[in-house]
Amino acid sequence: SQQGEEDPQALSIQEGENATMNCSYKTSINNLQWYRQNSGRGLVHLILIRSNEREKHSGRLRVTLDTSKKSSSLLITASRAADTASYFCATDVIKGRRALTFGSGTRLQVQP
Amino acid sequence: DTEVTQTPKHLVMGMTNKKSLKCEQHMGHRAMYWYKQKAKKPPELMFVYSYEKLSINESVPSRFSPECPNSSLLNLHLHALQPEDSALYLCASSRGLAGAHHSYEQYFGPGTRLTVT
Numbered sequence: 001s002q003q004g005e006e007d008p009q010a011l012s013i014q015e016g017e018n019a020t021m022n023c024s025y026k027t028s029i030n031n032l033q034w035y036r037q038n039s040g041r042g043l044v045h046l047i048l049i050r051s052n053e054r055e056k057h058s059g060r061l062r063v064t065l066d067t068s069k070k071s072s073s074l075l076i077t078a079s080r081a082a083d084t085a086s087y088f089c090a091t092d093v094i095k096g097r098r099a100l101t102f103g104s105g106t107r108l109q110v111q112p
Numbered sequence: 113d114t115e116v117t118q119t120p121k122h123l124v125m126g127m128t129n130k131k132s133l134k135c136e137q138h139m140g141h142r143a144m145y146w147y148k149q150k151a152k153k154p155p156e157l158m159f160v161y162s163y164e165k166l167s168i169n170e171s172v173p174s175r176f177s178p179e180c181p182n183s184s185l186l187n188l189h190l191h192a193l194q195p196e197d198s199a200l201y202l203c204a205s206s207r208g209l210a211g212a213h214h215s216y217e218q219y220f221g222p223g224t225r226l227t228v229t
Binding site for chain 1: 116145152153154155156157160167168200202204210211214215217218219220221222223225
């Protein structure tokens with residue numbers, strides 16, 4: 001079963017607006033990562049947030065992690081058409097297999 | 113060099129064919145991965161190699177056979193595939209496997225788009 005579920009499944013916004021994507025997971029995690037995937041291409045790592053961190057920034061990206069609620073959010077500020085992609089959260093668990101499990105993903109469309 | 117390369121980019125094969133997918137990285141990473149991704153779905157882990165040894169097999173059918181000839185190369189041998197195996201096959205690498213209190217980012221190749229007819 002999926003460790004991570006994301007919402008919304010799809011999001012369409014205008015250029016310049018902010019985009020927020022949410023990820024929920026089920027079991028205790030080591031860390032949580034966010035990846036971007038342009039259509040039909042490989043995934044690109046965006047940011048890693050450790051289980052003892054609550055917020056992390058990287059350029060126009062802001063990630064929050066709430067381990068009590070088992071949830072994370074990715075905020076992209078001042079979006080651009082080039083941000084159009086699918087975004088996945090990925091978790092690795094404290095106990096269990098030593099590999100990432102990807103969430104269901106959010107498809108973001110930024111209209112120019 | 114932070115690139116993971118995959119060949120071929122596209123592959124069409126019949127159900128009786130034997131083919132191989134190839135993946136290469138020169139970042140000195142010791143963990144390498146194969147994922148399968150269907151349209152509008154997240155990547156699904158198939159195999160993980162750590163230090164050239166198979167570490168994880170996610171109960172993948174034997175018609176998929178991985179091989180790690182050396183620390184830079186990862187192959188996926190395909191035989192007697194079914195049409196439902198058509199998908200994007202992604203290779204990835206990382207410095208190592210996740211440990212008790214640390215994780216590593218994964219670097220992905222562009223994928224091989226496989227169509228089984």
